[in-house]
Amino acid sequence: MDLKDTFMLSNGEKIPRVGFGTWQSKDGEEAYQAVKTALEVGYxxxxxxxxxxxxxxxxRAIxxxxxxxxxxxxxxxxWDTALAKEDAAREIDESLSRLGLDYMDLFLIHWPNPLPTRPHFAERNAQVWRAMEDAVRAGKIKSIGTSNFHARHLLPLLEVAEIKPVVNQIIINPSVQQKELVQFNQEHDLLTEAYSPLGTGKILGLSELTELAEKHGKSVAQVVLRWSVQKGFLPLPKSVTPARIRENAQIFDFTLSSDDMALIDGLQGLAGTARNPDENSH
Known part of the structure:
Protein backbone atom coordinates (compact mmCIF):
# COMPACT_ATOMS: atom_id res chain seq x y z
CA MET A 1 0.00 0.00 0.00
CA ASP A 2 1.14 3.56 -0.73
CA LEU A 3 -0.26 7.05 -1.33
CA LYS A 4 -1.63 5.97 -4.73
CA ASP A 5 -3.55 2.98 -3.38
CA THR A 6 -7.31 3.46 -3.63
CA PHE A 7 -10.71 2.63 -2.22
CA MET A 8 -13.55 1.81 -4.59
CA LEU A 9 -16.50 4.08 -3.82
CA SER A 10 -20.06 2.76 -4.04
CA ASN A 11 -20.53 4.49 -7.41
CA GLY A 12 -17.51 2.73 -8.93
CA GLU A 13 -15.11 5.67 -8.73
CA LYS A 14 -11.69 5.23 -7.12
CA ILE A 15 -10.33 7.49 -4.36
CA PRO A 16 -6.78 7.45 -2.93
CA ARG A 17 -6.74 5.92 0.56
CA VAL A 18 -4.89 8.88 2.10
CA GLY A 19 -5.53 12.52 1.28
CA PHE A 20 -3.80 15.81 1.98
CA GLY A 21 -5.86 18.28 4.00
CA THR A 22 -5.65 22.05 3.59
CA TRP A 23 -7.91 23.33 6.37
CA GLN A 24 -6.23 26.33 8.05
CA SER A 25 -3.59 26.56 5.30
CA LYS A 26 -3.53 30.27 4.45
CA ASP A 27 -4.26 31.32 0.89
CA GLY A 28 -1.16 32.38 -1.02
CA GLU A 29 2.31 30.94 -0.65
CA GLU A 30 1.53 28.89 2.47
CA ALA A 31 -1.21 26.79 0.87
CA TYR A 32 0.54 26.76 -2.50
CA GLN A 33 3.82 25.47 -1.12
CA ALA A 34 2.12 22.93 1.13
CA VAL A 35 0.15 21.40 -1.74
CA LYS A 36 3.17 21.61 -4.06
CA THR A 37 5.26 19.70 -1.51
CA ALA A 38 2.49 17.15 -0.93
CA LEU A 39 2.27 16.42 -4.64
CA GLU A 40 6.05 16.09 -4.88
CA VAL A 41 6.02 13.64 -1.95
CA GLY A 42 3.44 11.51 -3.74
CA TYR A 43 0.02 12.58 -2.52
CA ARG A 60 -2.24 26.86 -8.83
CA ALA A 61 -0.15 24.19 -7.12
CA ILE A 62 -2.02 21.47 -9.00
CA TRP A 79 -20.36 26.34 2.34
CA ASP A 80 -23.32 27.26 4.52
CA THR A 81 -24.18 30.37 2.47
CA ALA A 82 -25.73 28.06 -0.14
CA LEU A 83 -29.30 27.70 1.06
CA ALA A 84 -31.13 26.93 -2.19
CA LYS A 85 -30.52 25.06 -5.43
CA GLU A 86 -29.47 28.16 -7.37
CA ASP A 87 -27.00 29.13 -4.62
CA ALA A 88 -25.35 25.72 -4.80
CA ALA A 89 -25.19 25.74 -8.60
CA ARG A 90 -23.44 29.11 -8.53
CA GLU A 91 -21.00 28.09 -5.81
CA ILE A 92 -20.06 24.90 -7.62
CA ASP A 93 -19.09 26.96 -10.66
CA GLU A 94 -17.19 29.41 -8.45
CA SER A 95 -15.19 26.61 -6.82
CA LEU A 96 -14.32 25.19 -10.23
CA SER A 97 -13.23 28.63 -11.39
CA ARG A 98 -11.02 29.26 -8.36
CA LEU A 99 -9.46 25.81 -8.67
CA GLY A 100 -8.92 26.26 -12.39
CA LEU A 101 -10.44 22.83 -13.06
CA ASP A 102 -13.02 21.46 -15.47
CA TYR A 103 -14.35 19.06 -12.87
CA MET A 104 -14.01 18.08 -9.22
CA ASP A 105 -13.64 14.44 -8.25
CA LEU A 106 -15.67 14.89 -5.07
CA PHE A 107 -17.90 17.66 -3.78
CA LEU A 108 -19.41 17.66 -0.29
CA ILE A 109 -22.05 19.58 1.64
CA HIS A 110 -19.76 21.01 4.30
CA TRP A 111 -22.22 21.18 7.23
CA PRO A 112 -25.72 19.73 7.50
CA ASN A 113 -27.60 22.61 9.08
CA PRO A 114 -26.73 26.27 8.44
CA LEU A 115 -28.17 28.60 11.03
CA PRO A 116 -30.59 30.44 8.67
CA THR A 117 -32.36 27.21 7.71
CA ARG A 118 -31.75 25.16 10.84
CA PRO A 119 -35.41 24.34 11.56
CA HIS A 120 -35.72 23.14 7.95
CA PHE A 121 -32.26 21.64 7.37
CA ALA A 122 -33.62 18.62 5.49
CA GLU A 123 -35.36 20.82 2.92
CA ARG A 124 -32.21 22.92 2.46
CA ASN A 125 -30.05 19.85 2.01
CA ALA A 126 -32.45 18.41 -0.55
CA GLN A 127 -32.33 21.70 -2.48
CA VAL A 128 -28.55 21.95 -2.68
CA TRP A 129 -28.28 18.20 -3.34
CA ARG A 130 -30.35 18.61 -6.49
CA ALA A 131 -27.84 21.17 -7.75
CA MET A 132 -25.00 18.78 -6.94
CA GLU A 133 -26.78 15.98 -8.82
CA ASP A 134 -27.21 18.29 -11.81
CA ALA A 135 -23.49 19.03 -11.68
CA VAL A 136 -22.72 15.30 -11.74
CA ARG A 137 -24.92 14.87 -14.79
CA ALA A 138 -23.19 17.84 -16.44
CA GLY A 139 -19.74 16.36 -15.85
CA LYS A 140 -18.67 19.07 -13.39
CA ILE A 141 -18.41 16.64 -10.46
CA LYS A 142 -17.72 12.90 -10.42
CA SER A 143 -18.91 12.01 -6.91
CA ILE A 144 -20.91 13.75 -4.21
CA GLY A 145 -21.12 13.34 -0.47
CA THR A 146 -21.44 14.98 2.91
CA SER A 147 -19.29 16.33 5.71
CA ASN A 148 -20.13 16.51 9.42
CA PHE A 149 -23.47 14.78 8.86
CA HIS A 150 -24.86 12.52 11.57
CA ALA A 151 -27.45 9.80 10.99
CA ARG A 152 -30.29 12.22 11.75
CA HIS A 153 -29.09 14.45 8.90
CA LEU A 154 -28.25 11.68 6.45
CA LEU A 155 -31.50 9.73 6.66
CA PRO A 156 -33.71 12.50 5.17
CA LEU A 157 -31.15 13.08 2.43
CA LEU A 158 -30.94 9.40 1.54
CA GLU A 159 -34.72 9.35 1.11
CA VAL A 160 -34.70 12.02 -1.61
CA ALA A 161 -31.30 11.56 -3.25
CA GLU A 162 -31.40 10.29 -6.83
CA ILE A 163 -27.59 10.08 -6.83
CA LYS A 164 -26.52 8.64 -3.49
CA PRO A 165 -23.73 10.14 -1.38
CA VAL A 166 -20.56 8.05 -1.39
CA VAL A 167 -18.56 9.73 1.39
CA ASN A 168 -19.23 11.21 4.82
CA GLN A 169 -16.22 13.23 6.01
CA ILE A 170 -16.15 13.56 9.81
CA ILE A 171 -13.64 14.26 12.54
CA ILE A 172 -11.97 10.99 13.48
CA ASN A 173 -8.88 10.34 15.59
CA PRO A 174 -8.09 8.12 18.59
CA SER A 175 -9.76 10.59 20.96
CA VAL A 176 -12.80 11.19 18.72
CA GLN A 177 -13.83 7.84 17.26
CA GLN A 178 -17.58 8.38 16.62
CA LYS A 179 -18.13 4.62 16.49
CA GLU A 180 -21.92 4.71 16.02
CA LEU A 181 -21.63 7.14 13.13
CA VAL A 182 -18.85 5.09 11.53
CA GLN A 183 -21.12 2.04 11.77
CA PHE A 184 -23.97 3.99 10.16
CA ASN A 185 -21.67 5.07 7.33
CA GLN A 186 -20.65 1.46 6.71
CA GLU A 187 -24.25 0.26 6.68
CA HIS A 188 -25.13 2.87 4.04
CA ASP A 189 -22.10 2.39 1.75
CA LEU A 190 -20.54 5.68 2.83
CA LEU A 191 -16.76 5.80 3.05
CA THR A 192 -15.63 7.47 6.27
CA GLU A 193 -13.08 10.19 5.59
CA ALA A 194 -11.24 11.29 8.71
CA TYR A 195 -10.46 14.99 9.01
CA SER A 196 -8.29 16.19 11.88
CA PRO A 197 -6.84 12.65 12.08
CA LEU A 198 -4.08 13.94 14.35
CA GLY A 199 -6.49 15.76 16.64
CA THR A 200 -5.85 19.33 17.68
CA GLY A 201 -2.31 18.61 18.83
CA LYS A 202 -3.18 17.46 22.35
CA ILE A 203 -3.38 13.86 21.23
CA LEU A 204 0.26 13.89 20.16
CA GLY A 205 1.31 14.32 23.77
CA LEU A 206 -0.44 11.25 25.17
CA SER A 207 2.14 9.04 26.89
CA GLU A 208 0.55 5.86 25.56
CA LEU A 209 1.16 7.02 21.99
CA THR A 210 4.67 8.20 22.76
CA GLU A 211 5.59 4.74 24.05
CA LEU A 212 4.00 3.05 21.04
CA ALA A 213 5.85 5.34 18.64
CA GLU A 214 9.16 4.53 20.33
CA LYS A 215 8.38 0.82 20.06
CA HIS A 216 7.94 1.09 16.28
CA GLY A 217 10.66 3.66 15.67
CA LYS A 218 8.07 6.06 14.31
CA SER A 219 6.62 9.42 15.25
CA VAL A 220 3.36 9.67 17.18
CA ALA A 221 1.73 11.21 14.10
CA GLN A 222 2.77 8.26 11.97
CA VAL A 223 1.36 5.80 14.51
CA VAL A 224 -1.95 7.67 14.67
CA LEU A 225 -2.25 7.82 10.88
CA ARG A 226 -1.39 4.14 10.62
CA TRP A 227 -4.19 3.41 13.12
CA SER A 228 -6.61 5.35 10.92
CA VAL A 229 -5.57 3.45 7.80
CA GLN A 230 -5.87 0.07 9.53
CA LYS A 231 -9.33 1.02 10.83
CA GLY A 232 -10.43 1.46 7.22
CA PHE A 233 -10.78 5.25 7.40
CA LEU A 234 -9.41 7.66 4.82
CA PRO A 235 -7.26 10.12 6.80
CA LEU A 236 -6.67 13.70 5.62
CA PRO A 237 -3.56 14.89 7.48
CA LYS A 238 -2.73 18.58 7.15
CA SER A 239 0.60 20.33 7.53
CA VAL A 240 2.43 23.29 6.04
CA THR A 241 5.84 22.05 7.20
CA PRO A 242 7.69 20.13 4.45
CA ALA A 243 9.36 17.70 6.85
CA ARG A 244 6.03 16.80 8.45
CA ILE A 245 4.29 16.49 5.09
CA ARG A 246 6.92 13.91 4.14
CA GLU A 247 6.76 12.21 7.54
CA ASN A 248 2.98 11.87 7.40
CA ALA A 249 3.32 10.03 4.09
CA GLN A 250 5.67 7.41 5.53
CA ILE A 251 3.08 5.15 7.16
CA PHE A 252 3.14 2.12 4.88
CA ASP A 253 6.33 0.38 6.04
CA PHE A 254 5.05 -0.86 9.42
CA THR A 255 1.96 -2.49 10.90
CA LEU A 256 0.27 -2.04 14.25
CA SER A 257 -0.53 -5.28 16.05
CA SER A 258 -3.99 -6.11 17.38
CA ASP A 259 -2.74 -5.17 20.85
CA ASP A 260 -1.42 -1.86 19.53
CA MET A 261 -4.77 -1.14 17.91
CA ALA A 262 -6.67 -2.03 21.08
CA LEU A 263 -4.45 0.30 23.11
CA ILE A 264 -5.16 3.18 20.73
CA ASP A 265 -8.87 2.34 20.68
CA GLY A 266 -8.81 2.86 24.44
CA LEU A 267 -7.83 6.53 24.11
CA GLN A 268 -11.37 7.66 23.30
CA GLY A 269 -12.13 11.04 24.90
CA LEU A 270 -8.66 11.66 26.36
CA ALA A 271 -7.79 14.59 24.09
CA GLY A 272 -10.94 16.23 22.79
CA THR A 273 -14.42 15.39 21.55
CA ALA A 274 -16.51 16.14 18.47
CA ARG A 275 -18.70 19.22 18.41
CA ASN A 276 -22.42 18.91 17.80
CA PRO A 277 -23.18 20.13 14.25
CA ASP A 278 -26.61 21.26 15.42
CA GLU A 279 -24.98 23.85 17.69
CA ASN A 280 -22.79 25.62 15.12
CA SER A 281 -22.99 29.39 14.99
CA HIS A 282 -22.84 29.60 11.17
Whole structure:
Protein backbone atom coordinates (compact mmCIF):
# COMPACT_ATOMS: atom_id res chain seq x y z
CA MET A 1 0.00 0.00 0.00
CA ASP A 2 1.14 3.56 -0.73
CA LEU A 3 -0.26 7.05 -1.33
CA LYS A 4 -1.63 5.97 -4.73
CA ASP A 5 -3.55 2.98 -3.38
CA THR A 6 -7.31 3.46 -3.63
CA PHE A 7 -10.71 2.63 -2.22
CA MET A 8 -13.55 1.81 -4.59
CA LEU A 9 -16.50 4.08 -3.82
CA SER A 10 -20.06 2.76 -4.04
CA ASN A 11 -20.53 4.49 -7.41
CA GLY A 12 -17.51 2.73 -8.93
CA GLU A 13 -15.11 5.67 -8.73
CA LYS A 14 -11.69 5.23 -7.12
CA ILE A 15 -10.33 7.49 -4.36
CA PRO A 16 -6.78 7.45 -2.93
CA ARG A 17 -6.74 5.92 0.56
CA VAL A 18 -4.89 8.88 2.10
CA GLY A 19 -5.53 12.52 1.28
CA PHE A 20 -3.80 15.81 1.98
CA GLY A 21 -5.86 18.28 4.00
CA THR A 22 -5.65 22.05 3.59
CA TRP A 23 -7.91 23.33 6.37
CA GLN A 24 -6.23 26.33 8.05
CA SER A 25 -3.59 26.56 5.30
CA LYS A 26 -3.53 30.27 4.45
CA ASP A 27 -4.26 31.32 0.89
CA GLY A 28 -1.16 32.38 -1.02
CA GLU A 29 2.31 30.94 -0.65
CA GLU A 30 1.53 28.89 2.47
CA ALA A 31 -1.21 26.79 0.87
CA TYR A 32 0.54 26.76 -2.50
CA GLN A 33 3.82 25.47 -1.12
CA ALA A 34 2.12 22.93 1.13
CA VAL A 35 0.15 21.40 -1.74
CA LYS A 36 3.17 21.61 -4.06
CA THR A 37 5.26 19.70 -1.51
CA ALA A 38 2.49 17.15 -0.93
CA LEU A 39 2.27 16.42 -4.64
CA GLU A 40 6.05 16.09 -4.88
CA VAL A 41 6.02 13.64 -1.95
CA GLY A 42 3.44 11.51 -3.74
CA TYR A 43 0.02 12.58 -2.52
CA UNK A 44 -2.56 12.45 -5.29
CA UNK A 45 -5.63 13.33 -3.23
CA UNK A 46 -6.09 16.97 -2.21
CA UNK A 47 -8.94 18.14 0.04
CA UNK A 48 -10.02 21.79 0.19
CA UNK A 49 -13.25 23.79 0.65
CA UNK A 50 -14.72 27.12 -0.36
CA UNK A 51 -14.65 28.40 3.21
CA UNK A 52 -10.94 27.59 3.58
CA UNK A 53 -10.30 30.49 1.23
CA UNK A 54 -7.41 28.71 -0.47
CA UNK A 55 -8.94 27.06 -3.54
CA UNK A 56 -7.03 29.36 -5.89
CA UNK A 57 -3.69 28.48 -4.28
CA UNK A 58 -4.54 24.80 -4.30
CA UNK A 59 -5.45 25.02 -7.98
CA ARG A 60 -2.24 26.86 -8.83
CA ALA A 61 -0.15 24.19 -7.12
CA ILE A 62 -2.02 21.47 -9.00
CA UNK A 63 -1.45 23.23 -12.31
CA UNK A 64 2.24 23.88 -11.64
CA UNK A 65 2.84 20.27 -10.57
CA UNK A 66 2.54 19.07 -14.14
CA UNK A 67 0.78 15.92 -12.93
CA UNK A 68 -1.91 14.65 -15.30
CA UNK A 69 -5.38 15.65 -14.13
CA UNK A 70 -6.53 12.05 -14.45
CA UNK A 71 -3.94 11.03 -11.83
CA UNK A 72 -5.28 13.47 -9.24
CA UNK A 73 -8.30 13.42 -6.94
CA UNK A 74 -9.57 16.85 -5.87
CA UNK A 75 -12.28 17.51 -3.29
CA UNK A 76 -14.01 20.75 -2.35
CA UNK A 77 -17.07 21.59 -0.29
CA UNK A 78 -20.22 23.70 -0.39
CA TRP A 79 -20.36 26.34 2.34
CA ASP A 80 -23.32 27.26 4.52
CA THR A 81 -24.18 30.37 2.47
CA ALA A 82 -25.73 28.06 -0.14
CA LEU A 83 -29.30 27.70 1.06
CA ALA A 84 -31.13 26.93 -2.19
CA LYS A 85 -30.52 25.06 -5.43
CA GLU A 86 -29.47 28.16 -7.37
CA ASP A 87 -27.00 29.13 -4.62
CA ALA A 88 -25.35 25.72 -4.80
CA ALA A 89 -25.19 25.74 -8.60
CA ARG A 90 -23.44 29.11 -8.53
CA GLU A 91 -21.00 28.09 -5.81
CA ILE A 92 -20.06 24.90 -7.62
CA ASP A 93 -19.09 26.96 -10.66
CA GLU A 94 -17.19 29.41 -8.45
CA SER A 95 -15.19 26.61 -6.82
CA LEU A 96 -14.32 25.19 -10.23
CA SER A 97 -13.23 28.63 -11.39
CA ARG A 98 -11.02 29.26 -8.36
CA LEU A 99 -9.46 25.81 -8.67
CA GLY A 100 -8.92 26.26 -12.39
CA LEU A 101 -10.44 22.83 -13.06
CA ASP A 102 -13.02 21.46 -15.47
CA TYR A 103 -14.35 19.06 -12.87
CA MET A 104 -14.01 18.08 -9.22
CA ASP A 105 -13.64 14.44 -8.25
CA LEU A 106 -15.67 14.89 -5.07
CA PHE A 107 -17.90 17.66 -3.78
CA LEU A 108 -19.41 17.66 -0.29
CA ILE A 109 -22.05 19.58 1.64
CA HIS A 110 -19.76 21.01 4.30
CA TRP A 111 -22.22 21.18 7.23
CA PRO A 112 -25.72 19.73 7.50
CA ASN A 113 -27.60 22.61 9.08
CA PRO A 114 -26.73 26.27 8.44
CA LEU A 115 -28.17 28.60 11.03
CA PRO A 116 -30.59 30.44 8.67
CA THR A 117 -32.36 27.21 7.71
CA ARG A 118 -31.75 25.16 10.84
CA PRO A 119 -35.41 24.34 11.56
CA HIS A 120 -35.72 23.14 7.95
CA PHE A 121 -32.26 21.64 7.37
CA ALA A 122 -33.62 18.62 5.49
CA GLU A 123 -35.36 20.82 2.92
CA ARG A 124 -32.21 22.92 2.46
CA ASN A 125 -30.05 19.85 2.01
CA ALA A 126 -32.45 18.41 -0.55
CA GLN A 127 -32.33 21.70 -2.48
CA VAL A 128 -28.55 21.95 -2.68
CA TRP A 129 -28.28 18.20 -3.34
CA ARG A 130 -30.35 18.61 -6.49
CA ALA A 131 -27.84 21.17 -7.75
CA MET A 132 -25.00 18.78 -6.94
CA GLU A 133 -26.78 15.98 -8.82
CA ASP A 134 -27.21 18.29 -11.81
CA ALA A 135 -23.49 19.03 -11.68
CA VAL A 136 -22.72 15.30 -11.74
CA ARG A 137 -24.92 14.87 -14.79
CA ALA A 138 -23.19 17.84 -16.44
CA GLY A 139 -19.74 16.36 -15.85
CA LYS A 140 -18.67 19.07 -13.39
CA ILE A 141 -18.41 16.64 -10.46
CA LYS A 142 -17.72 12.90 -10.42
CA SER A 143 -18.91 12.01 -6.91
CA ILE A 144 -20.91 13.75 -4.21
CA GLY A 145 -21.12 13.34 -0.47
CA THR A 146 -21.44 14.98 2.91
CA SER A 147 -19.29 16.33 5.71
CA ASN A 148 -20.13 16.51 9.42
CA PHE A 149 -23.47 14.78 8.86
CA HIS A 150 -24.86 12.52 11.57
CA ALA A 151 -27.45 9.80 10.99
CA ARG A 152 -30.29 12.22 11.75
CA HIS A 153 -29.09 14.45 8.90
CA LEU A 154 -28.25 11.68 6.45
CA LEU A 155 -31.50 9.73 6.66
CA PRO A 156 -33.71 12.50 5.17
CA LEU A 157 -31.15 13.08 2.43
CA LEU A 158 -30.94 9.40 1.54
CA GLU A 159 -34.72 9.35 1.11
CA VAL A 160 -34.70 12.02 -1.61
CA ALA A 161 -31.30 11.56 -3.25
CA GLU A 162 -31.40 10.29 -6.83
CA ILE A 163 -27.59 10.08 -6.83
CA LYS A 164 -26.52 8.64 -3.49
CA PRO A 165 -23.73 10.14 -1.38
CA VAL A 166 -20.56 8.05 -1.39
CA VAL A 167 -18.56 9.73 1.39
CA ASN A 168 -19.23 11.21 4.82
CA GLN A 169 -16.22 13.23 6.01
CA ILE A 170 -16.15 13.56 9.81
CA ILE A 171 -13.64 14.26 12.54
CA ILE A 172 -11.97 10.99 13.48
CA ASN A 173 -8.88 10.34 15.59
CA PRO A 174 -8.09 8.12 18.59
CA SER A 175 -9.76 10.59 20.96
CA VAL A 176 -12.80 11.19 18.72
CA GLN A 177 -13.83 7.84 17.26
CA GLN A 178 -17.58 8.38 16.62
CA LYS A 179 -18.13 4.62 16.49
CA GLU A 180 -21.92 4.71 16.02
CA LEU A 181 -21.63 7.14 13.13
CA VAL A 182 -18.85 5.09 11.53
CA GLN A 183 -21.12 2.04 11.77
CA PHE A 184 -23.97 3.99 10.16
CA ASN A 185 -21.67 5.07 7.33
CA GLN A 186 -20.65 1.46 6.71
CA GLU A 187 -24.25 0.26 6.68
CA HIS A 188 -25.13 2.87 4.04
CA ASP A 189 -22.10 2.39 1.75
CA LEU A 190 -20.54 5.68 2.83
CA LEU A 191 -16.76 5.80 3.05
CA THR A 192 -15.63 7.47 6.27
CA GLU A 193 -13.08 10.19 5.59
CA ALA A 194 -11.24 11.29 8.71
CA TYR A 195 -10.46 14.99 9.01
CA SER A 196 -8.29 16.19 11.88
CA PRO A 197 -6.84 12.65 12.08
CA LEU A 198 -4.08 13.94 14.35
CA GLY A 199 -6.49 15.76 16.64
CA THR A 200 -5.85 19.33 17.68
CA GLY A 201 -2.31 18.61 18.83
CA LYS A 202 -3.18 17.46 22.35
CA ILE A 203 -3.38 13.86 21.23
CA LEU A 204 0.26 13.89 20.16
CA GLY A 205 1.31 14.32 23.77
CA LEU A 206 -0.44 11.25 25.17
CA SER A 207 2.14 9.04 26.89
CA GLU A 208 0.55 5.86 25.56
CA LEU A 209 1.16 7.02 21.99
CA THR A 210 4.67 8.20 22.76
CA GLU A 211 5.59 4.74 24.05
CA LEU A 212 4.00 3.05 21.04
CA ALA A 213 5.85 5.34 18.64
CA GLU A 214 9.16 4.53 20.33
CA LYS A 215 8.38 0.82 20.06
CA HIS A 216 7.94 1.09 16.28
CA GLY A 217 10.66 3.66 15.67
CA LYS A 218 8.07 6.06 14.31
CA SER A 219 6.62 9.42 15.25
CA VAL A 220 3.36 9.67 17.18
CA ALA A 221 1.73 11.21 14.10
CA GLN A 222 2.77 8.26 11.97
CA VAL A 223 1.36 5.80 14.51
CA VAL A 224 -1.95 7.67 14.67
CA LEU A 225 -2.25 7.82 10.88
CA ARG A 226 -1.39 4.14 10.62
CA TRP A 227 -4.19 3.41 13.12
CA SER A 228 -6.61 5.35 10.92
CA VAL A 229 -5.57 3.45 7.80
CA GLN A 230 -5.87 0.07 9.53
CA LYS A 231 -9.33 1.02 10.83
CA GLY A 232 -10.43 1.46 7.22
CA PHE A 233 -10.78 5.25 7.40
CA LEU A 234 -9.41 7.66 4.82
CA PRO A 235 -7.26 10.12 6.80
CA LEU A 236 -6.67 13.70 5.62
CA PRO A 237 -3.56 14.89 7.48
CA LYS A 238 -2.73 18.58 7.15
CA SER A 239 0.60 20.33 7.53
CA VAL A 240 2.43 23.29 6.04
CA THR A 241 5.84 22.05 7.20
CA PRO A 242 7.69 20.13 4.45
CA ALA A 243 9.36 17.70 6.85
CA ARG A 244 6.03 16.80 8.45
CA ILE A 245 4.29 16.49 5.09
CA ARG A 246 6.92 13.91 4.14
CA GLU A 247 6.76 12.21 7.54
CA ASN A 248 2.98 11.87 7.40
CA ALA A 249 3.32 10.03 4.09
CA GLN A 250 5.67 7.41 5.53
CA ILE A 251 3.08 5.15 7.16
CA PHE A 252 3.14 2.12 4.88
CA ASP A 253 6.33 0.38 6.04
CA PHE A 254 5.05 -0.86 9.42
CA THR A 255 1.96 -2.49 10.90
CA LEU A 256 0.27 -2.04 14.25
CA SER A 257 -0.53 -5.28 16.05
CA SER A 258 -3.99 -6.11 17.38
CA ASP A 259 -2.74 -5.17 20.85
CA ASP A 260 -1.42 -1.86 19.53
CA MET A 261 -4.77 -1.14 17.91
CA ALA A 262 -6.67 -2.03 21.08
CA LEU A 263 -4.45 0.30 23.11
CA ILE A 264 -5.16 3.18 20.73
CA ASP A 265 -8.87 2.34 20.68
CA GLY A 266 -8.81 2.86 24.44
CA LEU A 267 -7.83 6.53 24.11
CA GLN A 268 -11.37 7.66 23.30
CA GLY A 269 -12.13 11.04 24.90
CA LEU A 270 -8.66 11.66 26.36
CA ALA A 271 -7.79 14.59 24.09
CA GLY A 272 -10.94 16.23 22.79
CA THR A 273 -14.42 15.39 21.55
CA ALA A 274 -16.51 16.14 18.47
CA ARG A 275 -18.70 19.22 18.41
CA ASN A 276 -22.42 18.91 17.80
CA PRO A 277 -23.18 20.13 14.25
CA ASP A 278 -26.61 21.26 15.42
CA GLU A 279 -24.98 23.85 17.69
CA ASN A 280 -22.79 25.62 15.12
CA SER A 281 -22.99 29.39 14.99
CA HIS A 282 -22.84 29.60 11.17
Missing amino acids: RHIDTAAVYGNEASVG KDSGIARSDLFVTSKL
